[in-house]
Amino acid sequence: MIRFDAEQKSFILSTTDTTYVCRILPSGHLGHVYYGARLDAPIDTATLEVSHKIEVGSQIVYDEADRSFNLNLARLEVSSYGKGDFRDPMVHFRLPDGSRITDFKVVSHEILALKPDVPELPATFAKPGEIAETLLVTVADPVAGLSIDLYYTVFVEADAIVRRAVVKNIGAGKVMIEKCLSANVDFPAGDYELVTLDGAWIRERHIHDRTLRPGIVKIDSKRGVSSADHNPFIAIKRPYTVEDQGECYGFALVYSGNFEATAEVNPHGLLRVMMGINSFDFYWNLEPGCTFATPEAVLTYSASGMTRLSQNLHDVVNDHLVSPQWQKRERPILANNWEATMFDFNQRKILRLARLAKKAGVELFVLDDGWFGHRDDDLRSLGDWEADRRKLPDGIPGLARRINRIGLDFGIWVEPEMVNPDSDLYRAHPDWAVKHPARTPSLGRHQLILDLTRPAVRDYLFGKLTALFDSAPITYCKWDMNRSFSDIFSGALDCEHQGEFAHRYVLGLYELLDRLTTRYPAMLFESCASGGNRFDLGMLRYMPQTWTSDDSDGIERLFIQYGTSIVYPPSTMGAHVSAVPNAQTIRNTPIETRFNTAIFGLLGYELDFAKLSYFDRAVIKRQIAFYKEHRKLLQFGRFYRLKSPFSGNDCLWMSVSEDGREALVGLYQLLAKPNGVAEKIPVAGLKADSAYKIVKRPQYVNLRTFGDLARHALPIKVPAKGLIFHLLADHYMMETEKDEIAVKGDVLTRHGFVPKQRYIGSGYTAEIRLMGDFGSRVYHIKASERIEPRV
Numbered sequence: 001m002i003r004f005d006a007e008q009k010s011f012i013l014s015t016t017d018t019t020y021v022c023r024i025l026p027s028g029h030l031g032h033v034y035y036g037a038r039l040d041a042p043i044d045t046a047t048l049e050v051s052h053k054i055e056v057g058s059q060i061v062y063d064e065a066d067r068s069f070n071l072n073l074a075r076l077e078v079s080s081y082g083k084g085d086f087r088d089p090m091v092h093f094r095l096p097d098g099s100r101i102t103d104f105k106v107v108s109h110e111i112l113a114l115k116p117d118v119p120e121l122p123a124t125f126a127k128p129g130e131i132a133e134t135l136l137v138t139v140a141d142p143v144a145g146l147s148i149d150l151y152y153t154v155f156v157e158a159d160a161i162v163r164r165a166v167v168k169n170i171g172a173g174k175v176m177i178e179k180c181l182s183a184n185v186d187f188p189a190g191d192y193e194l195v196t197l198d199g200a201w202i203r204e205r206h207i208h209d210r211t212l213r214p215g216i217v218k219i220d221s222k223r224g225v226s227s228a229d230h231n232p233f234i235a236i237k238r239p240y241t242v243e244d245q246g247e248c249y250g251f252a253l254v255y256s257g258n259f260e261a262t263a264e265v266n267p268h269g270l271l272r273v274m275m276g277i278n279s280f281d282f283y284w285n286l287e288p289g290c291t292f293a294t295p296e297a298v299l300t301y302s303a304s305g306m307t308r309l310s311q312n313l314h315d316v317v318n319d320h321l322v323s324p325q326w327q328k329r330e331r332p333i334l335a336n337n338w339e340a341t342m343f344d345f346n347q348r349k350i351l352r353l354a355r356l357a358k359k360a361g362v363e364l365f366v367l368d369d370g371w372f373g374h375r376d377d378d379l380r381s382l383g384d385w386e387a388d389r390r391k392l393p394d395g396i397p398g399l400a401r402r403i404n405r406i407g408l409d410f411g412i413w414v415e416p417e418m419v420n421p422d423s424d425l426y427r428a429h430p431d432w433a434v435k436h437p438a439r440t441p442s443l444g445r446h447q448l449i450l451d452l453t454r455p456a457v458r459d460y461l462f463g464k465l466t467a468l469f470d471s472a473p474i475t476y477c478k479w480d481m482n483r484s485f486s487d488i489f490s491g492a493l494d495c496e497h498q499g500e501f502a503h504r505y506v507l508g509l510y511e512l513l514d515r516l517t518t519r520y521p522a523m524l525f526e527s528c529a530s531g532g533n534r535f536d537l538g539m540l541r542y543m544p545q546t547w548t549s550d551d552s553d554g555i556e557r558l559f560i561q562y563g564t565s566i567v568y569p570p571s572t573m574g575a576h577v578s579a580v581p582n583a584q585t586i587r588n589t590p591i592e593t594r595f596n597t598a599i600f601g602l603l604g605y606e607l608d609f610a611k612l613s614y615f616d617r618a619v620i621k622r623q624i625a626f627y628k629e630h631r632k633l634l635q636f637g638r639f640y641r642l643k644s645p646f647s648g649n650d651c652l653w654m655s656v657s658e659d660g661r662e663a664l665v666g667l668y669q670l671l672a673k674p675n676g677v678a679e680k681i682p683v684a685g686l687k688a689d690s691a692y693k694i695v696k697r698p699q700y701v702n703l704r705t706f707g708d709l710a711r712h713a714l715p716i717k718v719p720a721k722g723l724i725f726h727l728l729a730d731h732y733m734m735e736t737e738k739d740e741i742a743v744k745g746d747v748l749t750r751h752g753f754v755p756k757q758r759y760i761g762s763g764y765t766a767e768i769r770l771m772g773d774f775g776s777r778v779y780h781i782k783a784s785e786r787i788e789p790r791v
Contacts, residue, residue: 145171181276411476
């Protein structure tokens, strides 16, 4: 809900639990007043603002008529440089006369009973039947010949406000945009901490906190993609804020290219938070009468901790961003051949993997890299999207039909944005690659990037991909992108427009994705960029899920998925069970833990089913049956983070149904501790007035886990190094402890539950919870009518 208080010239934007207030200052600027817990009307803005009655020393007085007012101490909604605000500005322009002074004041405002479309860029949208009100405030600088439309859309139930800006040249000369961000929020002085999601390839989105002190903290990407270095998200929180209590603010950008996010504390303690397109190596020519639109920034606030903040963002993704065709639509369990075969496969091998995957219960088979051109390694053939008949004599149509006859849907991997120098495409169109004509280009993974600023390149790719998708029953496409940008130059742009390349590339990508997803609305697209190098809200608008990381290790994934969940719901996270030792960490993680981690995402298997023991095949079949039974809850339940792997030896999270009557809890141990303490497991999101039954998921342990100690776990004494022992280990399904607990809801919600005793080194029985290094458990909680004794 949005309303305008004419007396105070204030705009009040309200969601279910939050209020955002800005107002027209006496100077004419748009000032920020309040963002936080919901306030009831009427709101006296004077009680929310610091009032200066006299001039503050060493400041630039904005107007001699009011010497108490200066822009450097004002809390603003849009900031610029040149009139006394010495903080980093939201916008910065080079005007026709070479000056850079701008001063934007409110000239009009309007409350719209809709969410306006955003041309050329991915954007959020209102749910069917929902009226998402939008505040439009226009500020202008007539001397500079510029106006800015500031949009604020309110998603009431998600407790989110979506901001963006549109700059228009209303003057007679060309203006150069040097910086134009999506959002500017100036917070009052106080103690704040900054939360960022940082990392690198195969360790994306690790959580980092830091105390904010006077100065500027900035995260950004200069890679051409949103990057694994820093995700396009930041949170501001109080020092006392944890997962389930305390104030915090989230800012997430709906964009997939170079971005920046800054948190600046000035010498007077005011905090300015900004986010948008990276101003580094960026400029934009704005001709008279033309406009420039920024991507959207999603803002949300929580008074009850970081988990609630994340749930707000999850609601935005699931209800207001992901394509309606895929909202709350359960995703298939897939098998991908990449880690099983790499480039070394043929049709016979692929079909064998597919048959074994089908026996295990898999629903979709995905053919990864290596199916086209002469792609025997990563040195050649990117861009030549024709099947390699040496490997696939029946081509993609024939293979897909065979996969379908096995009983599986068929999916395929592509990397359309890339080209190898050793490819027919590059030999035919070397000018289509991103490179400078006077320089030898630097390669990434032996490949170059195709120039998507060129319409001809986009048309070529659209033609190739539609020919592929139309040729066979393909229901899924994994869209990869395996390098960052270098040697940035486009032969399609003149010298005055080279600084526009990075943004124009992203716009070209979005145009291509929009055409493809419009033509194939039923196809499931999964975004990938060397894993999580482009995991952002922009890509999720076109592709409802993303390959979370190339690291499929079940323990490292705890850190990656925990951090990813700060912004993105499990329904967006591709998560696979792979072989051991893991290719990225050389870690031997139990197959049950690999599964227990992956199920709090979109489950897949990426291993050679033909090389699995009977034990592993039997376990996987049971795993898949369990996931199918609880798929909706795991993919679309309300996600709670309860214990962080970043701050201890355990990780704990859970997914809860919307009505609070069912949940699944994942408990993970990094390393076994001798003679450890007894623990209780906290829960969240359940109902105190219900009764619940808790059942541990059936799990199995391979006898090799015990070594010589297996003699104490088996009814017969078998040497640990003999043939009989290894036969038993490959075939004997030794179940771990059974655990069933009946408990009242008030006890469960306030105390948690106590699992069976953990192994502490003094003996083992069927009642002991054996959790060695990298051990885990999953507990199913469901409302019941009565309390029964514990089993």
